[in-house]
Amino acid sequence: MKNDHRSVTRRSSAPVSVSRPVSSPIHTSVVYRSTDADELDSQYEGRLKGYTYSREGHPNATIIAEKIDWLEGVKPEWGGGVVTGSGMAAVSTMLLGLLEKGDHIVAGDQLYGRSLRLMTDDLLRLGFEVDLADPTDAAAVKAAIRPETKLILVETVSNPTLRVADMAGIAAAAKAAGILLAVDNTFTTPRGWKPFENGADIVIHSLTKLLSGHSDSMLGYVAARDAAMNKALYDAAVTWGFTPSPFDCWLAERGIATFELRYDRAEATAARLADALGGMKGVKRVLYPGRADHPDHNRAGDLLKGRFGNMVSFTLDGGREVVNRFLRAAEHIPFAPTLGDVGTTLSHPASSSHRALAAERRAAIGIEEGFIRVSVGIEDPDQLIGEIEAAVAASRA
Structure with a gap:
C-alpha cells in the first residue's frame, strides 16, 4: 500500500473501543471538524450538540x-x-x-x-x-x-x-x-x-x-x-x-472529586486553630466566624448553619518586622498569595491582595500591617497549630 502522508496528518479520530475511560480525557484540540456546512449550522443554531472552536x-x-x-x-x-x-x-x-x-x-x-x-x-x-x-x-x-x-x-x-x-x-x-x-x-x-x-x-x-x-x-x-x-x-x-x-x-x-472531604477536614482544623490563636501571646485579634468574639458571629450562625469555613485571620501585635519574623519562622507553611490549597498557606494582605489600597483605606476595613490570613489545609491539626504557635513566639523575639 502506498504511504499517503495526508492520511497521517489529517487523521484525528480516536481508536474505536467498546469500553470507556474512567478518567476524563484531556481534549486539547483547538478546532473540531464537521461533516458539512448544514451540520455546522445545526450546531451553531442549537439543533445539534457539538464543538466548533475551543474559544467557544x-x-x-x-x-x-x-x-x-x-x-x-x-x-x-x-x-x-x-x-x-x-x-x-x-x-x-x-x-x-x-x-x-x-x-x-x-x-x-x-x-x-x-x-x-x-x-x-x-x-x-x-x-x-x-x-x-x-x-x-x-x-x-x-x-x-x-x-x-x-x-x-x-x-x-x-x-x-x-x-x-x-x-x-x-x-x-x-x-x-x-x-x-x-x-x-x-x-x-x-x-x-x-x-x-x-x-x-x-x-x-x-x-x-x-x-x-x-x-x-x-x-x-x-x-x-x-x-x-x-x-x-x-x-x-x-x-x-x-x-x-x-x-x-x-x-x-x-x-x-475530593472537595467535600477537603473542605470538612480543613474547616474542623480552622476552628481549632482560631481558638488556639486566641490564647497566644503576641496575637491581639483573631477573626473566625465560628468564634463568639467575631463581630458577625450571630449572623454567621444563622446564615451558615455551623459551616464557618477554612479561613482564619489574625493580627500580630506589631508592624512589618514582626510580620517578617513570623513568616520566616513559619518556614514549613508557604507564604503565598493564594487560598484553598490542599495545604495550609499564609497571606499578608497589605503586601499582596490589598497592596493597591492606600494604608488608610486598608486600616478602615481592618487590615493593619500585622494582619495575617491563613487558608487552612488538611494537615495534622496538632502539627499545624504547633508550627504557628512557634512562629508567633519567634515573631516576639
Whole structure:
C-alpha cells in the first residue's frame, strides 16, 4: 500500500473501543471538524450538540461547568454556568455580559483586592458608576441604590477580613428595587452556603481556590438563574476571550472529586486553630466566624448553619518586622498569595491582595500591617497549630 502522508496528518479520530475511560480525557484540540456546512449550522443554531472552536467551548469546560452547576443547584432550564480562565475573568464576564455604559453598581466595600480595584478604577474608565457599601449593614447597601442601579455585588464572607454579609437583608433590598444580586461564593463554597437558594441572581467562583484545591489550575465560574442571562454570559466570555484551558479544567475536575472531604477536614482544623490563636501571646485579634468574639458571629450562625469555613485571620501585635519574623519562622507553611490549597498557606494582605489600597483605606476595613490570613489545609491539626504557635513566639523575639 502506498504511504499517503495526508492520511497521517489529517487523521484525528480516536481508536474505536467498546469500553470507556474512567478518567476524563484531556481534549486539547483547538478546532473540531464537521461533516458539512448544514451540520455546522445545526450546531451553531442549537439543533445539534457539538464543538466548533475551543474559544467557544470544549469538552473539559463542559464537564467541570456541569459539576459546579450541580453543586450550586443550577436548574437545567437556566441553561448552565460558564467556566472562565480565572475568577476575575468570571467577574468581568458578568459585568461585560449583563451591564452597559452608565449602569450603576453597588459593591461590598470589603471585596477581594482586585475586585475592589476593578470597582473603583477600571470600571469608571469604561463608563460604569460604582458606590461601595458595608455588606454587613443591609440598610447601608439599600441606601446606596439609585434609580440607575442594575447590580449589587457582595462576597458572602469577605476576603480577607471574614466579615459576614447580611445576605437576607441585601437580597430583600435587591428584590424590592428590581435589581440583580451577584454573590461571590468563593470563600463559602456551595458546601457552606448556596446563594441561589437564598435570593441571589448570579453566583461567581474562583475555581482556582477551594473547589479545585491544589494550586495548579486557574479558573473561574459564573452562572445566573435565567437562561437569557446565561446566554449573555457565554457570549461575553467567548467574545472577550476568557476561555479556560482544557488542561486546567481537567485538573479542576480531578480536584473537585475530593472537595467535600477537603473542605470538612480543613474547616474542623480552622476552628481549632482560631481558638488556639486566641490564647497566644503576641496575637491581639483573631477573626473566625465560628468564634463568639467575631463581630458577625450571630449572623454567621444563622446564615451558615455551623459551616464557618477554612479561613482564619489574625493580627500580630506589631508592624512589618514582626510580620517578617513570623513568616520566616513559619518556614514549613508557604507564604503565598493564594487560598484553598490542599495545604495550609499564609497571606499578608497589605503586601499582596490589598497592596493597591492606600494604608488608610486598608486600616478602615481592618487590615493593619500585622494582619495575617491563613487558608487552612488538611494537615495534622496538632502539627499545624504547633508550627504557628512557634512562629508567633519567634515573631516576639
